[in-house]
Amino acid sequence: MHLQIFPTFCVFMIINFIHFPILLGADNELYTNCSRLYPCANIPDIPYPFWGGDKPEYCGNPIFELNCQGEAPNITIDSRPYRVLSINNATFTLNVAQEEFWNNNCPAELHNATLDATHFQYAPTTEELMLYYGCRVIATGSPIPNQFNCSENQIIDTFGIYVTANLPSTALITSNVNCSNGVSVRVNQTAAEALAGNASGNITQVLNSGFGLVWEANNTDCQSCVGSGGRCGTDSTRPGSFVCYCSDGSYLTSCNSIKISSGR
Ligand SMILES: *[C@@H]1O[C@H](CO)[C@@H](O)[C@H](O)[C@H]1NC(C)=O
Ligand SMILES: *[C@@H]1O[C@H](CO)[C@@H](O)[C@H](O)[C@H]1NC(C)=O
Ligand SMILES: *[C@@H]1O[C@H](CO)[C@@H](O)[C@H](O)[C@H]1NC(C)=O
Ligand SMILES: *[C@@H]1O[C@H](CO)[C@@H](O)[C@H](O)[C@H]1NC(C)=O
Ligand SMILES: *[C@@H]1O[C@H](CO)[C@@H](O)[C@H](O)[C@H]1NC(C)=O
Ligand SMILES: *[C@@H]1O[C@H](CO)[C@@H](O)[C@H](O)[C@H]1NC(C)=O
Ligand SMILES: *[C@@H]1O[C@H](CO)[C@@H](O)[C@H](O)[C@H]1NC(C)=O
Ligand SMILES: *[C@@H]1O[C@H](CO)[C@@H](O)[C@H](O)[C@H]1NC(C)=O
Ligand SMILES: *[C@@H]1O[C@H](CO)[C@@H](O)[C@H](O)[C@H]1NC(C)=O
Numbered sequence: 001m002h003l004q005i006f007p008t009f010c011v012f013m014i015i016n017f018i019h020f021p022i023l024l025g026a027d028n029e030l031y032t033n034c035s036r037l038y039p040c041a042n043i044p045d046i047p048y049p050f051w052g053g054d055k056p057e058y059c060g061n062p063i064f065e066l067n068c069q070g071e072a073p074n075i076t077i078d079s080r081p082y083r084v085l086s087i088n089n090a091t092f093t094l095n096v097a098q099e100e101f102w103n104n105n106c107p108a109e110l111h112n113a114t115l116d117a118t119h120f121q122y123a124p125t126t127e128e129l130m131l132y133y134g135c136r137v138i139a140t141g142s143p144i145p146n147q148f149n150c151s152e153n154q155i156i157d158t159f160g161i162y163v164t165a166n167l168p169s170t171a172l173i174t175s176n177v178n179c180s181n182g183v184s185v186r187v188n189q190t191a192a193e194a195l196a197g198n199a200s201g202n203i204t205q206v207l208n209s210g211f212g213l214v215w216e217a218n219n220t221d222c223q224s225c226v227g228s229g230g231r232c233g234t235d236s237t238r239p240g241s242f243v244c245y246c247s248d249g250s251y252l253t254s255c256n257s258i259k260i261s262s263g264r
Pocket of ligand 6: 200
């Protein structure tokens, strides 16, 4: 019994002896810090370029700050808040829902959302949808499809209409109905198609299911950095510049590229 434990103990000591100085001597604290898992609200680990919560800005890109306080992370893009549903760093796609439309067809204020085009693009799987509010029937004719109410037992005699790309839109709106306001939103194309001409379609569920945004934050540099064993980030000494943190220092793009500084 004791003789069997002894060699195991010896091996354990040797491994410890080898590993311990390496851990202590890991000269790049930035590399170590950016190697940790960083949960944010209900997402177990937020990848580069995202940061926020406990994750330092230098492990992400300043533009991609997440608020981790609520039940789901949120991000502000061109001054509009979005709820982050999922993040896929293999396709650089983030699935979001507009915060003001979360469980709510009829936000208090209407804004046509725009994107910060240098960092975000709509994923090809998104579709534009128009939501019209304060609509009244002004002429008899074919029945008006795709109506929704702003509240279950609404008192006001107006209603909303949603119009997808594959439905007649403006012609119908102007000839049959008069709406006081309209707003453009993005939704998942699959969800939008299931909604078109569907009597039991639910616009709230479609808005909640979100849509894809593709991000750009030195994506290819980050891929080569990670591929060489590094961690991506932004160099606080050269504001806004991509940096690859490696165990022995910081590099321009990957651990095989130009060294910017030794670790700290
Ligand atoms: C993607 O994220 C996972 C988990 O956060 C991480 O292990 C992986 O290295 C990331 N890949 C890239 C290319 O950043
Ligand atoms: C983001 O989420 C937090 C926590 O739920 C909330 O307090 C904050 O208002 C949200 N931000 C926006 C812009 O909606
Ligand atoms: C909206 O409310 C009105 C009045 O309560 C009702 O007749 C109508 O069916 C509702 N429409 C929808 C789409 O729920
Ligand atoms: C639509 O309604 C607005 C006021 O709600 C009114 O000024 C306008 O004339 C109406 N348009 C038509 C075509 O009825
Ligand atoms: C949104 O844009 C449409 C035109 O695309 C415009 O008719 C509408 O008034 C705009 N809505 C708001 C709230 O700015
Ligand atoms: C119609 O909408 C309901 C509720 O969202 C959904 O379950 C159903 O699959 C849709 N039908 C079609 C044909 O897409
Ligand atoms: C539509 O979906 C929302 C969210 O799931 C739900 O609260 C609402 O009752 C649904 N409306 C209808 C008319 O089914
Ligand atoms: C769109 O919705 C479908 C069905 O709900 C889902 O399988 C798909 O992953 C969604 N796509 C995006 C980009 O969210
Ligand atoms: C990162 O992206 C920025 C802006 O697109 C670009 O100016 C820069 O050259 C890229 N590479 C690095 C290593 O910063």
